[in-house]
Amino acid sequence: MSQQDSNHATRAALRQAFDDMIQGFQEARDAIDDPALYPPPPSDRNLAEGYRYVLGFMLAGIERALGDPLYPRFRRAIQPMNRSTIDNADAVYLGVEIDGNYSYRIRGRAADSRHWRGEPAAPGRTAPQYVIFELASGYAGDSGELSEMTPGTRINTGTLDSTALQVAEDGSFDILVAPEKPDGYKGNFLLSRRSSRGVEHVGRFLTCRELFHDWENQDLLDLEILRIGCEQEPRPPIDPEAALQMLREVGRVARNQVHFWNAFNAITLETYGQVPGGLSERMGLDKPFMPVNDMNPPNALGLATGGGQSSNIYAGGTYLLDDDQALIIETRTPVEPHFLGFHLANLWGESLDFESYPSNINAHFVETDPDGARRWVVCHRDPGVANWVSTTGVPHGYTSMRWTYPEPPPKEEWPQLKVTLVAFDAISEHLPHARRVGPGERAAQRLLRHRHVQRRYRQY
Structure with missing residues (x-):
């Protein structure tokens, strides 16, 4: 030719x-x-x-x-421009494609991270509340077919979270990602190739979730990832x-x-009603897995519900509210989690605008009642009380709760959850201890959100 x-x-x-x-x-x-x-x-x-x-x-x-798995770089897998999958509004989702048949080294630096080890946090800038690296053998949803949810089709070949991460005094750390752990190696490690059910799985997509409680003071990690030996092999055109x-x-x-x-x-998820053979039937529930104006029991389904964070206990449902209605969401945590957040999303699974509206409130900002319970109120308009979670005017959407436990507590000590539908005018009756919040404080909250979101998703 x-x-x-x-x-x-x-x-x-x-x-x-x-x-x-x-x-x-x-x-x-x-x-x-x-x-x-x-x-x-x-x-x-x-x-x-x-x-x-x-x-x-x-x-x-x-x-x-x-992207190029042999010359990878971290990027934001989910950000305000492409929210999806009922994402956590308190999280940065970083992702990178790799080829788990090769070895890589992650280098990072964190601000003060004493709280990762259960010590009191220092004043000023600190590391995120919680961080977890997970290496999966596939990317949820890529097949376009629900059959990819079959157990064993996709697995995590390795996980490493901030409770186990070895960090130097200056905040630096490194993580070896490799198909096998070298003899005698005692540093941070992620396995990139693992057999399960007789099938060898190769890690293909590495995620790093950085979860934030204190939006004013907690800050991002600095991260890089390099394939070992890439400096000897210039990338071909x-x-x-x-x-x-x-x-x-x-x-x-x-x-x-x-x-x-x-x-x-x-x-x-049975968002629009029960489905034969669906999760509700398998779990013995008498309502859809995502019930209306209610939430499913706390669960740790993870891969069964789309490959969620492996250290989370989840609960979810949908709200469907008129202007004169509200939901009160109540949780008690016999064992305090490393992270706790309550979030709303639209029916596409996009987290609602969390920059201009209090559409999520985590454990740092929620005010606890005298009886030890945390209670959020979900409604379309401002009820003038603390712990208001705004629907941003979306009449029908998702509710989701995440409790993070690197080591799950015994089942009898799992979080407790209660959802109550009330009239908007009766909110104060149901929340007698709720502190009143005026327009000035709401404006200050919005400004804090704007500043944090700019910092969390900075492009420079």
């Missing part, structure tokens, strides 16, 4: 791959309003948020496709075959992720 003919063939193949990517975007778009693809009810706001949601997965697909793969990957990720999570929300 002549050079000219080769150029023509390359150009045609790349144009086709680009068209395939656009087709993937269109199929992702279809999931916004095609009833066969399980979208939320088609209100004006749900439709508008659905288009933003799809754009977020397009962005995620582009970032992932441009992109060629047509790699460009073809990159373009198709962008469309595949966007399409499959949107289709998977729609089906996951409707069928696995």
Whole structure:
């Protein structure tokens, strides 16, 4: 083939791959309003948020496709521009593709981290409340099919959290990621290749969750990841075959992720009603797994509910409130968790705007009642009391609670949870000890949120 003919063939193949990517975007778009693809009810706001949601997965697909497992770098897997999967509004989700057949070294630095070891935190800037690294053999949702939820299909090959992380006095640490732990090695380690149920799994996607309680003082980690030996092997330039793969990957990720999570929300979580053979039936519940104006019992389902954080106990449900209604969410924790947060999300699974609204309140900010219980009030308008969690005007959405336990307590000492539907005008009657909060304090809270979100998601 002549050079000219080769150029023509390359150009045609790349144009086709680009068209395939656009087709993937269109199929992702279809999931916004095609009833066969399980979208939320088609209100004006749900439709508008659905288009933003799809754009977020397009962005995620582009970032992932441009990555290179042999020359990785951490990026934000979830951020305000692409929230999804009922994400934790108190978290930074960092992610990076690797090839677990190789070895890597993570280097990091944390501000004062004494609280990771149960010691009192120092005044001023400190490390995040809790950090966990998890290396998975696949990325949840990539297949576009719920069959990927079959036990053993995807596993964590290694986990390491801040309670076990060895940190030097200056806040520095390093983590070896490798298929085998070297003899005599005693440092921080993540296994990147592991057998389960007779199948060898290779770590492909490394996540780092940084969870925040004190939004004013807790700050991000500094992190880098390098494949061991990368300095000896300059990265080769992109060629047509790699460009073809990159373009198709962008469309595949966007399409499959949107289709998977729609089906996951409707069928696995039973957001819109019970499903034969669904989680509620398997757990012996008499209501959908995500009940309306209620929450499911605290559980540690993790991979069974989309690959959540392995050290979390979860509870979730949906709220469906009129303007004159409110939910009171109450929890008691016989064993205090390392992190506790309560959050709202829309029916696409996007956390609600947590920069301009108090749509989440964690254990640092929630005010505890004299009886030792923590109580949040969920409603559309400001009731003038502390612990108000705003729906931002979304009439129907998700509630979620996360309790983080690196070592889960005995089942009899798990968190307790109670949800009560009340009239808006009766909130004070049900929360007699709630402190009154005026417009000035709300404005100060919003400013703190704006500043923290800018710092948490800084791009420089």
